[in-house]
Amino acid sequence: MPVYKYDVTMTCSGCSGAVTRVLTKLEGVKNFDVSLETQKVTVESDSLSEQEILEKIQKTGKAAKVAA
Amino acid sequence: MPVYKYDVTMTCSGCSGAVTRVLTKLEGVKNFDVSLETQKVTVESDSLSEQEILEKIQKTGKAAKVAA
Numbered sequence: 015m016p017v018y019k020y021d022v023t024m025t026c027s028g029c030s031g032a033v034t035r036v037l038t039k040l041e042g043v044k045n046f047d048v049s050l051e052t053q054k055v056t057v058e059s060d061s062l063s064e065q066e067i068l069e070k071i072q073k074t075g076k077a078a079k080v081a082a
Numbered sequence: 083m084p085v086y087k088y089d090v091t092m093t094c095s096g097c098s099g100a101v102t103r104v105l106t107k108l109e110g111v112k113n114f115d116v117s118l119e120t121q122k123v124t125v126e127s128d129s130l131s132e133q134e135i136l137e138k139i140q141k142t143g144k145a146a147k148v149a150a
Contacts, residue, residue, distance in 0.1 A: 032143030036141070
């Protein structure tokens, strides 16, 4: 299953918690990890595209991009 | 124009900045205020309902409800 990685600006546990809540509710996500420490979000999905997941993360209002 | 008030859990300026970015982009919002200090969000709109605005705020992943 593809694993997608994103850089997401999160500055407190409220920020990372918000991203976590959105990914928990997002249908099609099999596994994910949100790291406040590294500012990285990793998402496993076989039904959503890299871009679709990025747009959902951006709906939180956080600055987010696909990780290089 | 109606003014809608919400209680939104925000714990840092990254949190309030995220809510600010979402409301800035939301069509139909004439004015708004996001207060990290009071945990209140105030939105003026004559085209969006109280519930529609609440749902947009909730899409940020923050705990949010209509203020009593």
